[in-house]
Amino acid sequence: MINKPDRLYFIDAMRAWAILMMLQGHFVDGLLDHAFRDTSHLGYNIWLYFRGITAPVFFTVSGFIFTFLLTKGDKTGFSNPRVAKGIKRGLQLVLIGYLLRLNFWGLLVGQIYNTFYLVDVLHCIGLSLLGIIALYVLTEKRKALFPIALLAITILLFIFEPNYSKWAHAYLPQTFANYFTKANGSVFTIFPWFGYATCGAFLSLVFAKFKNAKYVYPIAITTALTLGAGLLFGSSAVFLYLAETTKVQLFADIFFNNYLFIRLGDVLLVFAVFMLFRKFMTNSTLLKMGQSTLSIYVVHYIILYGSFIGVGLYYFLNHSLAPSIIIPGAIAFMITCTFLALQYEKHKVVIKATIVSALKQGTTLLEPWATFAFKLTKDLFIKIRNATLKLFRLVKD
Template structure:
């Protein structure tokens, strides 16, 4: 890739890798028998570590690609930027799909909304993160991208630093549907705090790429910087916070030391970025890039198959924590292939499918309208006769 290339192919490759990692991670985590979850097993511990990288990478890349496109255009600033309206629409769409996937139609037919409907997951948080990035952009765009980037980075660092404090808050004063966005007490898988931090940092990094990527030696210097910062965060951030705690006596820093997953995972993200930038020329496979551009469809398909959206009849219901590794591993590979293949086929025929759905919806509405008119014309004479009998209508 030349520095002047309009598309950053390594970002699509990272997205493809992250979504595939997520597919196998959800499958193994949900279906592998607990008897085989042994942290002393080298294979399992390696898998567990890499599974933990997936979500931070996914959030960071989402913030990166959205903000890169948001500030790249020259069509306008603020609300005049067409990416703002598209971003708001996309954010709301992700929130809607997130709730839709947790809807059980059988329960709705019985007049019930199950508590799982209100659980917040990755789509909710990414959707809300996009809206948050747009909000910060609208507040700072008049002061140039430097203020935008510094604000995003500052918010991320604050969220990461104070996570030991706010993770203990119950937020019981909020309705559960809203509390689920900020606490895992009710079963939420992700919460907007601290996960917005990764999206915000991805957004701030994209501003650097947007401004400097055409400069000579930008990519080699960026790769070296990402590797240096990444390994420093992985290896040195915990001792750093411990030393601050010992020097100041502030308990917050020791709490970070004992559960320093946010900064270590950020280091992992930087290393992943650097590796994919190095390998970019080898990763420009058409199918791989298409997977990276179809992550939402893949996510939706995998959620339906694994968790049984709409019906509750998914693999999770029948094989939850029941498979041994000899079944789970090939099963995960098959699951990745089926989910990805189905989603890509949908992408190939998306416009046709949408057209057919629109036609089907229009036909259904016409049938309902016809039935309503027919019913009204059928019942109308009877109503008039009844009203005449009681003297409520003229002959």
């Protein structure tokens, strides 16, 4: 494997770990029988806790790597070619998020099901990238404001989550309200998850500033461990103290449901672990997985939830499997999805060319029929119009 000096391999390894955690998490959560969801069982509790780490890590790493690449060159603002690429990528993620929820059978009967409009992780990551780009462009003239804005947004979104999470946004069309509330069934909402992306973006700016320092990794690891452990074990106590001292209800609400800051602590600890063992994370397959997370996500979604046709593993095995089947099944599921996705990445150029060629051929074959249908429709419309005008004249006379 050829080493690239600017490539942060531990980030790719983190992305690979996060996508594998997401795959097994969705598989187990969707197919495990309710009878085995016992919170008094140590093994289930450990799995449940680590499953909760996956999304925060994924959002934070996405913000980190995107911003690290965005700010790497000398060009700024819209003159930076990565701005256009980032906008395209963000919109692409939102579009794919909707396509994965599309049901072709519904389209055949002229119906789009309500699940199509629900917001999932791809929608929120896509919008998060667009949000980071907006902040980057707006602070072009005063670059020092960019990291300040990123950190401020993270803190504000996390602190005020108990307030805005209660808003139903009934004044918005449901399609747009789904980005801000889970009331209609959305899995993720842009707030507070944008906060993890902006936190990752902030961390990337700090890392990029000191990446050539002699002791950058020892200092980064120590800092991540300290801050991570502090947030994990001490943030609740801080908010309890603030609530008791200031009598502000918001601090009490955070204390009773302090999942955002605790999960941020988990994320920093994961960063520390992967930076600590970064020298052992240069396996080419592992890194390729980290660079192919979108393809892996799409493949897993189609197999598990049955995108497009509505028939997947979830359709047949919904909450029906025992742990003896779930555990080897989850391993097989991760291997299958990863293998198929990597094969797609390997032959992506040929596959895309074949699809484009097939579409062009299909368009050529359908063109005479489309012309005939258009002419027939046009003639029919003219006859209906003439008949209506004739009838109108007769009634008028």
